[in-house]
Amino acid sequence: MDSNANSKVYVLKRAEAPVRPLSRDYAQELNPQQLAAVEVVDGPALVIAGAGSGKTRVLVYRVARLIDMGVDPASILLLTFTRKAAQEMLGRVGLLIGPQSDRVMGGTFHSVANVLLRRYGRTIGLEPGFTILDRGDSEDLVNLVRAQTGLTETGKRFPRKKTIADLFSKCANTMQPLEDVLLTEYSHFGEYLGELTKLQEAYESTKRQRQLVDYDDLLTRLRELLTVDEQARRTISAIYRYMLVDEYQDTNRLQADVVRKLAATHENVMVVGDDSQSIYSFRGASFQNIMEFPELFPGTRMFKLEENYRSTQSILALANDILKGATEKYSKTLFTQKGLGERPALVEVIGENSQSRFVAQKILELREEGVPLDEMAVLFRSSFHAFDLEIELTKRDVPFVKRGGFKFLETAHVKDVLAHLRIVHNPLDTVSWNRSLLLVDGVGQKRSRDLMTQLVVSEAPYEVLRQGGGRSALGLRNLAAALESVGNVEDGSPADQVNRLLEYYYPILKEQYDDYPKRIRDLEHLMVMAERYGDLEAFLADLTLEPPDESVTAIEAPDRDDERLVLSTIHSAKGLEWRCVFVIWLVDGRFPSSYSFLTEEELEEERRLLYVAVTRAKQFLYLTFPVQVYDKVTGSVLSKPSRFLDDVPASLVEPWSVVEHGEPWR
DNA sequence: ATAGTGGTAGTTTTT
DNA sequence: CTACCACTAT
Numbered sequence: 284m285d286s287n288a289n290s291k292v293y294v295l296k297r298a299e300a301p302v303r304p305l306s307r308d309y310a311q312e313l314n315p316q317q318l319a320a321v322e323v324v325d326g327p328a329l330v331i332a333g334a335g336s337g338k339t340r341v342l343v344y345r346v347a348r349l350i351d352m353g354v355d356p357a358s359i360l361l362l363t364f365t366r367k368a369a370q371e372m373l374g375r376v377g378l379l380i381g382p383q384s385d386r387v388m389g390g391t392f393h394s395v396a397n398v399l400l401r402r403y404g405r406t407i408g409l410e411p412g413f414t415i416l417d418r419g420d421s422e423d424l425v426n427l428v429r430a431q432t433g434l435t436e437t438g439k440r441f442p443r444k445k446t447i448a449d450l451f452s453k454c455a456n457t458m459q460p461l462e463d464v465l466l467t468e469y470s471h472f473g474e475y476l477g478e479l480t481k482l483q484e485a486y487e488s489t490k491r492q493r494q495l496v497d498y499d500d501l502l503t504r505l506r507e508l509l510t511v512d513e514q515a516r517r518t519i520s521a522i523y524r525y526m527l528v529d530e531y532q533d534t535n536r537l538q539a540d541v542v543r544k545l546a547a548t549h550e551n552v553m554v555v556g557d558d559s560q561s562i563y564s565f566r567g568a569s570f571q572n573i574m575e576f577p578e579l580f581p582g583t584r585m586f587k588l589e590e591n592y593r594s595t596q597s598i599l600a601l602a603n604d605i606l607k608g609a610t611e612k613y614s615k616t617l618f619t620q621k622g623l624g625e626r627p628a629l630v631e632v633i634g635e636n637s638q639s640r641f642v643a644q645k646i647l648e649l650r651e652e653g654v655p656l657d658e659m660a661v662l663f664r665s666s667f668h669a670f671d672l673e674i675e676l677t678k679r680d681v682p683f684v685k686r687g688g689f690k691f692l693e694t695a696h697v698k699d700v701l702a703h704l705r706i707v708h709n710p711l712d713t714v715s716w717n718r719s720l721l722l723v724d725g726v727g728q729k730r731s732r733d734l735m736t737q738l739v740v741s742e743a744p745y746e747v748l749r750q751g752g753g754r755s756a757l758g759l760r761n762l763a764a765a766l767e768s769v770g771n772v773e774d775g776s777p778a779d780q781v782n783r784l785l786e787y788y789y790p791i792l793k794e795q796y797d798d799y800p801k802r803i804r805d806l807e808h809l810m811v812m813a814e815r816y817g818d819l820e821a822f823l824a825d826l827t828l829e830p831p832d833e834s835v836t837a838i839e840a841p842d843r844d845d846e847r848l849v850l851s852t853i854h855s856a857k858g859l860e861w862r863c864v865f866v867i868w869l870v871d872g873r874f875p876s877s878y879s880f881l882t883e884e885e886l887e888e889e890r891r892l893l894y895v896a897v898t899r900a901k902q903f904l905y906l907t908f909p910v911q912v913y914d915k916v917t918g919s920v921l922s923k924p925s926r927f928l929d930d931v932p933a934s935l936v937e938p939w940s941v942v943e944h945g946e947p948w949r
Numbered sequence: 950a951t952a953g954t955g956g957t958a959g960t961t962t963t964t
Numbered sequence: 965c966t967a968c969c970a971c972t973a974t
Contacts, residue, residue: 365963391964394964417964443958445959498964499964501964565962565963566962566964664962665962687962726951727951727952728951730951827964828964829964855963878961
């Protein structure tokens with residue numbers, strides 16, 4: 284039978300077409316652009332969504348609609364920037380269509396990679412019990428490896444561990460060889476190319492030997508798995524037949540590649556993002572990614588959401604203006620049907636403390652006027668910018684939470700405790716062994732290293748500890764007993780394990796730190812967290828992948844009020860909104876940060892950062908800049924308002940000046 | 950070999 | 965100001 288002109292063509296309809304009535308009228312609840320995006324079922328799709336344009340709404344409704352049409356919730360994979368975002372979205376899906384949404388798989392790239400690698404990683408040499416290294420652990424490992432490979436006597440200007448870890452991370456995230464990254468971004472260390480290359484090889488091979496996985500490995504090794512193990516790739520791809528990726532502008536090449544491989548079989552992938560909000564290039568993210576998506580997936584359907592439902596016209600006008608200077612973007616201009624509203628205030632204050640006092644006073648005033656505290660936020664470029672304000676707010680009894688900055692898990696005592704637990708879970712974890720051993724009286728770098736070479740090859744590591752003689756014999760025996768006791772907890776309840784370990788650790792803690800009562804409270808908090816988990820592996824993995832995003836002070840203060848002001852870095856404020864937003868420290872050198880002055884790209888990123896900050900506000904926006912601050916970094920007085928405000932027409936903002944009570948106007 | 954001391958360099962944003 | 969490194973006394 285040849286298919287000549289006479290043959291009749293009969294088209295079979297797709298099975299996914301709705302066979303039952305949809306549970307709701309989607310057209311009623313979405314605007315036409317949103318609806319169009321939601322109605323895509325198969326094939327690649329790209330949604331360019333301006334700030335506040337209902338990006339989350341599209342994702343939520345799309346998931347709901349897929350399930351509504353009979354797609355198995357367990358075959359939907361929702362990749363978001365934080366696990367919290369995933370949970371929030373799935374919660375909203377739940378409100379639309381009920382508890383089936385619980386079966387949707389959601390989380391960050393890293394957390395999804397964690398799950399997949401534990402399940403399928405054996406073919407690439409990963410045991411399910413591998414340990415995840417956080418940033419600090421990676422740095423410790425760099426040092427450890429450096430000592431082991433004898434690269435420690437290298438002269439005075441050898442980069443420090445943090446820099447080295449940064450360098451390795453950048454290589455992984457941009458998929459570039461060390462040489463390229465070193466010469467373009469760290470050219471002043473060019474002379475150490477040889478040593479650094481050796482160090483990197485040792486770092487990589489140690490991780491493999493010891494079942495250690497750093498943040499970047501979660502992605503690189505998942506990619507490796509999907510590349511070398513075609514069967515695993517097919518299996519995974521068949522499970523997650525519908526993929527949705529949020530905040531796509533902040534993914535890097537590595538993540539894009541993972542998406543491509545995961546979706547290669549079915550190509551049912553929708554990514555959502557806003558090129559103007561790309562703020563993670565320091566992590567290798569490139570908004571090129573979002574620009575190139577249609578090339579990666581030919582046949583991509585593209586949707587643009589430009590109507591903003593969040594902010595007043597005045598706020599939006601300023602945001603649009605800030606963006607005008609941006610060079611490369613999918614052009615779009617946000618509009619709103621909301622009223623004009625109040626013009627954003629550009630507030631000039633004398634110095635750091637008057638800025639803090641202004642913010643605190645204004646916040647109390649707004650609360651009097653009926654704006655709840657949790658509808659207000661103060662945003663800043665770097666977390667230390669808020670120190671003075673934190674003091675001021677505490678003085679005035681304003682309850683707040685701080686996001687970003689120093690984390691609970693990064694404190695030495697918490698890391699100490701976790702190190703012991705990690706040994707129990709993965710006896711090959713030399714980073715944790717080293718940390719724990721150094722806490723033993725009489726054990727130093729050398730002894731620790733010697734012991735570790737025996738420990739990792741021994742069938743009975745605790746016996747190795749007991750055999751040691753000399754000054755540290757007793758300490759090592761105690762350590763062995765403690766670890767054994769933790770390992771012997773019946774049904775492995777993490778809370779009980781933490782508890783047993785603390786019996787051993789408290790004396791060490793008291794010996795080491797004068798301020799131990801404070802630290803004991805942190806550790807008690809760790810116990811509370813452990814109670815939520817049934818096994819150690821999940822507890823440890825969650826802790827590194829999704830650390831409590833509130834800093835130490837916030838954790839210590841119990842919720843007296845539900846209503847708390849939010850202090851946040853702009854990076855952590857991504858995707859959130861408040862009725863009233865303060866952006867502080869709009870001073871050249873702080874924002875944009877002086878570290879960004881070097882390259883045009885980095886400056887552009889700072890500009891987008893300001894755009895993100897401004898578009899968080901629904902109704903009120905205050906931008907403050909102190910005119911006279913001494914900056915230790917540059918040794919100069921910062922006095923110039925942020926350059927991003929230079930071109931803003933005066934009509935878009937309302938200039939305020941702040942004076943002390945009783946002082947005349949200037 | 951360890952632990953305590955003193956000097957110095959670097960100081961963002963996150964999984 | 966702090967964390968990190970190198971040095972020195974035990």
